[in-house]
Amino acid sequence: MRITALSAYFFIILGALDSFCFGLFGFRISGEIFGYATFMQRLFFCLVGVSAVFFIVFAIIYKPFKSLSK
Numbered sequence: 001m002r003i004t005a006l007s008a009y010f011f012i013i014l015g016a017l018d019s020f021c022f023g024l025f026g027f028r029i030s031g032e033i034f035g036y037a038t039f040m041q042r043l044f045f046c047l048v049g050v051s052a053v054f055f056i057v058f059a060i061i062y063k064p065f066k067s068l069s070k
Contacts, residue, residue, distance in 0.1 A: 005058070008051035015048030 034040035
């Protein structure tokens with residue numbers, strides 16, 4: 001579970017940085033690494049999306065922020 005969470009966190013951070021650079025500068029990091037409109041870039045964004053869903057489900061099931069609401 002720990003390796004899954006760390007890899008999901010890694011992909012979420014990469015996706016967030018990619019979106020930030022695209023929004024601010026019009027530069028897509030994943031496009032430069034994998035090529036624009038390629039299978040690898042689509043796979044990258046799919047992994048980012050699956051990682052985000054993993055963290056949403058993780059937050060619903062395990063409620064990691066429950067102690068912060070006191």
